[in-house]
Amino acid sequence: MSALQLSRPSVTSYLPYAKGVYFPETAEAENISAGAERQRHYRAVVALKKNPCEENLWKCVVAFRGCEFKTLSGLPFTYMLKKGRGDEFTKELWIDRREDGKSLAWSSVVLAYHNIGRIGEVVGRPKDLGDIRGVSYIYGMFYRFGLIDVPEKVQEKMTM
Secondary structure, three states, rough: OOEEEEEEEEHOOOOOOOOOOOOOOOOOOEEEEEEHHHHHHHHHHHHHHHHHHHHHHHHHHHHOOOOOEEEEOEEEEEEEEEEEEHEEEEEEEEEOOOOOOEEEEEHHHHHHOOOOOOOEEEEEOHHHOOOOOOOHHHHHHHHOOOOOOOOHHHHHHHHH
């Protein structure tokens, strides 16, 4: 860097990645480059908006595992998926907000998904998606996936 008077990003952009550039959906997040991960998120969201269905919603959930989300009050959380038989993900999300994680059933996510009026409409609070266990987490996920929009006041808390 000093010999060529180049910045760190200029030099490292020419070096081979320690992480892979592209992995299939089942790849673990730590094995994928940041650029490839952003592409995976983008493609999943575009597919969901283009064809909103449960299958594309599941693909979004898989793509965003391990990413940080925020609840209505601005509290950060992530979720993980465990693998079951056949090396496929189980349809149970494990929320990591505190030391002891909570589980969130896929059926709860689907129920909230079916309670959305129109894709992209403003949903004022989590309970507007239904009286569903874990709806505050689902609300944050749906906002990040672009399925719902939130009021301006809430948006400030969720994007801080």
